[in-house]
Amino acid sequence: MKTKSDIIQITGFSIIRLLTFFILIFLIFFLGYIFKNGVSAISIEFLTEMPRNEMTEGGIFPAVLGTFYLMMGSSIVSIPIGVITAIYLTEYAKNPMIVKIIRLGINNLAGVPSVIFGLFGLSFFVIFLEFGTSILAGSLTLGLLNLPVIIRSTEEALQTVPDTYREASLSLGATKWQTIYKAVLPSALPGIMTGIMLSLGRAAGETAPIMFTAAAFFSPDLPSSIFDEVMTLPYHIYVMATAGTHIQATRHIQYGTAIILISLVLVLNTTGLILRYRIRKNMNR
Amino acid sequence: MLLRKKQNKSYSLIFDYLIEKSFLIISITSLLILFAIMLFLIKEGIPLFKDVGIFDFIFGKEWYPVSDNIRLGIFPLIISSIYITILASIIAIPISLATAIYIAEISKGKVKEIIKSLIEIIASIPSVVIGFLGMVVVAPFLIKNFNINSGLNLLNASLLLAFTAIPTITSISEDAISSIPMSLKEASFALGANKWQTVVRIVIPASLSGIWTAIILGISRIIGETMIVLMVAGGAAVIPKSIFDPVRPLTSNVAAEMAEAAVGGIHYRALFAIGIILFIITFIFNITADYLSNKYKFKNK
Numbered sequence: 001m002k003t004k005s006d007i008i009q010i011t012g013f014s015i016i017r018l019l020t021f022f023i024l025i026f027l028i029f030f031l032g033y034i035f036k037n038g039v040s041a042i043s044i045e046f047l048t049e050m051p052r053n054e055m056t057e058g059g060i061f062p063a064v065l066g067t068f069y070l071m072m073g074s075s076i077v078s079i080p081i082g083v084i085t086a087i088y089l090t091e092y093a094k095n096p097m098i099v100k101i102i103r104l105g106i107n108n109l110a111g112v113p114s115v116i117f118g119l120f121g122l123s124f125f126v127i128f129l130e131f132g133t134s135i136l137a138g139s140l141t142l143g144l145l146n147l148p149v150i151i152r153s154t155e156e157a158l159q160t161v162p163d164t165y166r167e168a169s170l171s172l173g174a175t176k177w178q179t180i181y182k183a184v185l186p187s188a189l190p191g192i193m194t195g196i197m198l199s200l201g202r203a204a205g206e207t208a209p210i211m212f213t214a215a216a217f218f219s220p221d222l223p224s225s226i227f228d229e230v231m232t233l234p235y236h237i238y239v240m241a242t243a244g245t246h247i248q249a250t251r252h253i254q255y256g257t258a259i260i261l262i263s264l265v266l267v268l269n270t271t272g273l274i275l276r277y278r279i280r281k282n283m284n285r
Numbered sequence: 286m287l288l289r290k291k292q293n294k295s296y297s298l299i300f301d302y303l304i305e306k307s308f309l310i311i312s313i314t315s316l317l318i319l320f321a322i323m324l325f326l327i328k329e330g331i332p333l334f335k336d337v338g339i340f341d342f343i344f345g346k347e348w349y350p351v352s353d354n355i356r357l358g359i360f361p362l363i364i365s366s367i368y369i370t371i372l373a374s375i376i377a378i379p380i381s382l383a384t385a386i387y388i389a390e391i392s393k394g395k396v397k398e399i400i401k402s403l404i405e406i407i408a409s410i411p412s413v414v415i416g417f418l419g420m421v422v423v424a425p426f427l428i429k430n431f432n433i434n435s436g437l438n439l440l441n442a443s444l445l446l447a448f449t450a451i452p453t454i455t456s457i458s459e460d461a462i463s464s465i466p467m468s469l470k471e472a473s474f475a476l477g478a479n480k481w482q483t484v485v486r487i488v489i490p491a492s493l494s495g496i497w498t499a500i501i502l503g504i505s506r507i508i509g510e511t512m513i514v515l516m517v518a519g520g521a522a523v524i525p526k527s528i529f530d531p532v533r534p535l536t537s538n539v540a541a542e543m544a545e546a547a548v549g550g551i552h553y554r555a556l557f558a559i560g561i562i563l564f565i566i567t568f569i570f571n572i573t574a575d576y577l578s579n580k581y582k583f584k585n586k
Contacts, residue, residue: 005482017391024400092308114511118543177304
């Protein structure tokens with residue numbers, strides 16, 4: 001016989017199951033919808049050709065290239081600073097007050113809305129340092145935005161390295177730096193790669209920070225220096241979907257670009273997550 | 286020979302010292318950037334208040350930045366942001382908590398890992414793609430089912446923002462729920478409580494500060510989200526009367542108008558002043574979340 005509390009339990013857990021599956025079905029429907037509508041636009045030419053005829057035909061090569069440049073550029077900024085900060089916080093820092101303050105800065109930086117990074121990039125890199133709307137200004141802005149991502153995953157990776165590694169190295173007469181460089185970093189590398197993958201995915205997908213610092217609506221030529229502005233995948237989707245006179249006629253290009261962007265981000269993130277999953281699994285052994 | 290070895294040793298110690306100090310300096314970068322962001326927002330935004338009073342700016346009901354008779358009142362933008370945030374939170378919080386409870390208390394093994402990964406995938410979808418989906422899926426759906434003229438409105442934006450906040454709230458709450466010690470649950474079972482009663486009366490109350498941290502960070506993310514509201518909120522700078530009215534939140538207003546604002550002009554300054562307000566709001570939320578999560582860590586020890 002079922003009592004009242006049994007019935008409440010069954011109902012409660014059913015609602016929880018329902019809500020969980022509802023959101024997952026939503027996700028699958030969303031991704032499926034984009035792929036169903038955009039797959040016909042995808043071809044090798046779509047990736048390698050220039051846009052033609054006021055961007056109503058042809059490919060998205062400049063946007064692919066631009067996104068690639070910004071991913072590389074932002075990594076050059078975020079990886080060294082991020083990894084070094086994480087090394088300092090986990091391996092060197094002894095003063096808890098300094099750690100607390102630095103960490104407060106990182107947490108708050110992570111919470112700053114991306115559009116504010118855009119404003120900062122505009123006023124500091126584009127105008128104050130006179131970089132102009134350029135790959136350089138966009139890469140710096142995205143690099144700063146990604147700092148907390150790299151710091152957090154590197155910290156997590158360093159914390160998973162057992163202390164016995166450090167002790168063994170130190171007892172052999174190695175200095176602190178030699179220990180970190182030769183014993184700790186190599187075994188933390190997969191975890192650091194996770195952070196790099198996640199940050200690359202973010203650099204590829206963010207739009208608001210590059211709108212006023214790097215992105216071009218349309219540029220007839222490919223960028224030739226880091227002071228040129230670029231077309232990018234996310235900005236291309238935005239302008240094609242909201243501006244201009246051919247919004248309906250270019251839907252297939254919008255869907256196609258969205259597929260390329262999602263695929264890029266998903267590949268990067270999945271690689272990162274698989275790496276992290278493996279590390280955690282090894283840890284639990 | 287021995288002397289040389291000693292010298293080598295001291296060189297590497299000096300090297301070590303230099304590395305430690307230079308790493309410290311580099312570590313301060315994040316903090317410096319945070320200050321630089323504040324500094325440049327203030328530098329570009331504060332001069333606005335020589336021309337427009339703070340009170341008129343915040344409570345002014347008209348936003349006409351480019352006309353002969355310029356009006357710079359952001360009250361409709363603030364109200365838009367607040368409405369969207371409230372509606373999105375109402376949608377996102379129950380779903381996220383349910384998902385977190387599902388992952389932590391019901392699912393096991395492979396299913397658990399798959400659901401966790403799917404939630405992380407939601408977090409990784411670029412916001413411009415979600416905004417695009419709002420335009421091609423949600424907007425036509427709303428027009429068809431609610432008999433309205435435009436699907437780009439407060440409801441559409443809130444639905445999509447809820448979708449983007451779900452991974453944040455879910456994963457942080459799930460961490461909090463999972464960290465509740467087994468002994469607490471076993472004590473509840475031993476007293477004859479069933480699983481549901483244990484979850485509702487023991488597990489959730491015990492992980493409440495972690496859940497609050499999650500909710501606050503989720504809300505902070507909703508407030509700061511830009512591309513989605515820029516694409517699907519409709520863009521009208523008026524105080525909305527229903528959830529089907531178009532709105533223009535603070536973030537989308539900055540993104541939409543920055544390109545056309547002349548550098549150093551009054552419009553440009555007003556957009557940076559909006560940036561200051563956004564920064565202050567999200568800063569308060571983040572500090573609160575930080576405080577709560579530290580308190581919660583302490584409790585677990």
